[in-house]
Amino acid sequence: MPLSSSLPTHSAVYEKLKQNPQGAWTKQVFVPLPGIPNRRLRVLAPNLPPWRQFHVPKPIGRKRNLLLICFACFAMVMTVMLVSRNVGTPEWPESWPPGDPPTLVFRREDLQRIWQWEVASGHYPSRRSIPKMIGLSSPPSNPALPKQPRIPPSRYSELGTPSADVDTLGVGPKRVYLDIQSLPPNVAYPPRPVPGSVADMDIIMKHCDFSENKYVRDCLEVLRLGGGLDNGQRTRRGKMDDWKYIYMEQANTTVEIPSGIPEEEQHPFPVRRPPTPGEAEAAEDPDAGLSKKRGVEWEPQLVLPSPLKHTPSAALPHPCDTDNPRLFHMFWTGPFTDKPYLALLSFLYTQNTHIHLEVSPENSPVCRPEFWLWINPGPAAAVPNPNALSDMFEQLKLSPWAAPFLHPRFKDVIKFKLWNTTEQLDGIPEIKNEWRALQDSLFNSGGYVISVKQKEESSSNETSTKKADDDILNRTGSSSASAYDRLSVILSDMARFILVHRFGGIYLDADTIFLRDWEELWGWKGAFAYRWSRLEKYNTAVLRMNKGSALGSFLFRTALKNGLDFHPMTVSRYTADSHLEGLLLRLPDALFDSAWLNTEYYQRDRPPQPYFTEFADFFETPQQNSAAPQSLGFNGFFKGAYSYHFHNFWWKPFDPTRNWPDLGPRFSVGERMARAALEGKNVSFSAVVAEEQNQDIGEEDTVEEDKRDLDWAAVLKRTFESYIRGERPNMYGEWIRW
Structure with missing residues (x-):
């Protein structure tokens, strides 16, 4: 001081x-x-x-x-x-600058092509400018933005180097912003989102960006009202056009290059004119200002396919866009527990899966999403056996928590997939010929490497009384905070990028619960993750990317030269060093992780509902707040957010007093098995099925045996289960049809 x-x-x-x-x-x-x-x-x-x-x-x-x-x-x-001796060099010396070393391996020319490809493909429906460090000499045409006058060329220097950030030039369809409200007499439940609608992320950022001192509480109110979730309970008065963030693209408008633009600028990848000899001598280093990773050569020119064609949803021949598949991905290792169980239940309770209809109509305007749950059958470092697929389904059938989702009613929307690390890495063309050179250090997260080879060699030379299933290489799932399956967590950091790059869609961590329909998020075709609480870094617990995109190619080639490290903090460095952060939008955590800032002592003066000071409050609600879960229910839980991330706690049951799948007589076999396991009984599946009597187990329970003050986790679990039992509709007033 x-x-x-x-x-x-x-x-x-x-x-x-x-x-x-x-x-x-x-x-x-x-x-x-x-x-x-x-x-x-x-x-x-x-x-x-x-x-x-x-x-x-x-x-x-x-x-x-x-x-x-x-x-x-x-x-x-x-x-x-x-100090200034080394500032201008493209490759930093070992001791400068302080902090994280550079990760960049692509030249400016390739960064320009990545930006141009993504914009031309309709993956940048934003009015935010392209950073001047990218060095674009002219505004690229943006088919995902409405038509607008061309930006005057006076903003750019004569030599083709911009003097400021570059705006994209909108050439796309007109937007019509929607006023979504429940209409009488159907005001008890919110309406489903309009099929093909799109969320304007610029407006969401305006109301929700923590960097601009926006509160999570206020953000959720905008999301509620703009999304029509305040069904019949609106207390706000006044014009609310500024809170409308969902729009439709008109189908009768065409995407075309405006007249009057020079021919070289009409090309989707504008090429600068060759400099004259005098200009060439005076020109700067084309990569000046970029900080290349030490000890590696620049990557060869990135090979990209032709850009995709941006088409409004109303103009598609089918509601499902083949270039934009609606796939939710989730990765799981170890025994199936109540955590993926609740994620799947919340998916059925909130998304438009058509299970409220007897048969999904062929001419439906709705594109049904699918949930792909990827199962890693053994420890993260193990090699699957040849019978792994059949073994996986046999184990799922015997699991009380998993078996219900094998029911034919869910076969079109929930699909179990076998994860094979070698097969998946070989499916990424950008790295399939090179990743094996790193297989001994494949488990790399944030620079922390678990060498499988070294661990195996050391364990063979040491004697230990420790059980094999407690070893870090042999764990399948996390049974406590001290016995954490770190290897699977590291593998999942990489798996999420593999899945969205290979197949497209959205990846979700298994500690995620859906809170509303994601229709308008699917309509926004850009890539996104969300903010790491107070830090301007990514959290990839939610990750959306486009199949085979230029951004994905960049990330995999960059990760390969940085030890295949996909920790979100490291990915934040990849995009920051390359000035590509705009292509992987960092959404506010209010949308997916509304409690995070409060748990880190931020915004406690005006917290959202419910008020969690730590993530454990979800499982063990403090006594002074314990009236809220039963009084408010699902509708009082971070209403407006798209999902909730409860941050691990794999070992804590959602409902300790009823820690079994409570889905009614249709799934009574699994319930009996789970109850018997809690009592320490070893009852086989065949023995339960063979029982002649099929009494209702629920009749054995009395309300006096239940916990007096139910926690938020228990209330949400019981809400989703009652929908599957047919005792209540889902959040949009739709009843399941068996």
Whole structure:
């Protein structure tokens, strides 16, 4: 703290600052600053003992202050010169700059082509500018933005280098923003989103961006009202056009290049004219300002396919866009538990899966999403056996938590997939010929590498009384905070990028619960993740990317040169170093993780509902807040958010007093098995099926045995289960049809 601070300074501390031991090599000298009264510059000066033995003549003593100022200025100039020697070089020296080393392996020309490909494909429906460091010389045509006048060329320099950020030029269909409300007499439940509708992320960022001091509570209110979720309960008055964030693209408008643009700028990848000899000599390094990763060569030119054609949903021949498949991906390792069980139940409760209809109509305007649950059958480092697929389905059939989703009613919307790491990595053309060179250090997350080979060798030479299933290489799932399956977590960091790049769609962590229909998120064709709480970094617990995109190619080639590290913090460095952050939009965590800021002591002056000070409150709601779960129910749980991320806690049951799948007589076999397991009984599937009596187990329970104050986790679980039992409709008032 500076001595000039208004706060009092303890005398002992002040004396330590003033005193100078006789044996010290330096001493502090307070030099008056010319022209600034009552201020002194503290300078460390040499304190060699022989110097103090000499008598300094008075004339020289008067000039001491001036000499010391000159010495300090000289030292500063030399420091700046030493630092600036390396600032302009494209490859940083080992010790500069401080912090994370650069990750960039692509030249500016490739970064330009990536931006141009994504914009031309309709993957950038945003009015935000392209960073000037990309170096585009003209605004690329953007088919995902409405038509607008061309930006005057005077904004760009004569040599083709922009002097500021570059805006894209909208050439796409007109947008019509929707006023979504329940209409009488159907006001008890919110309406389903309009098929083909799109969320305007620019408007969402305007109301929800933490960097702009926006509150999660206010963001959720905008999301509720703009999405029509306030069915019959609207208390706001006044015009709400500014809160309308969902729009439709008109189908009768065509996407075409406006006239009057030079031919070279009409090409989807504008090419600069060749410079004259004089310009070439005066031109800067084409990669100036970019910081290349140390010790690697620039990547060869990125090979990209032709851009996709952006087509409004109303103009599609079928509601499902083949270039934009509606696939939810989730990755799971180990025994099937109540965590993926609840994720699947919340999917059925919120998404438009058509299970409220007897048969899905062929001419339906709705594109039904599918949920692909990827099962890693053994430990993350293990190699699947040849019978892994049949073994997986046999285990799912015997699991009380998984078996219900094998019912034929869900076969079109829930699909179990076998994960094979080798097969999946070979399915990525950008790295399939090179990833094996890193297979011994494949488990890399944030620079933390678990070497499978080394671990195996060390374990073979050591004797231990520790059980094999407790070893980090052999764990399948997390049974407690201390026995955490870190290897599977690291594998999932990579798996999510593989899945969305190979197949398209949205990846979700298994500790995610759906809270509303995602129709308008599917309509927005850009890539996104969400913000890491207060930090301007990514959290990829929700990750949306397009199949085979230029952004995906960039990420895999960059990750390959950085040890195949897909930790979200590292991915944040990839996009920041390359100025591609705009192509992987960092959405506010209010949309998917509404409690996070509160758990880190932010925005506690105006928290959302419910108010969690830690993530454990979801499983064990504090007593003073324990009336809310049963009083408010599902509708009072972060209403407006698209999902909730409860951040691990794999070992905590959602409903401790009824820790079994409570889905009614149709799934009574699994319920009996789960109840028997809780009582310590070993009952086989065949024995339960063979029972002649099929009594209703629920009749054995009494309300006195239930927990008095139910926690939020239990209330949500029981809400979703009652929908499957046919005792209540889903959040949109639709009853399941068996």
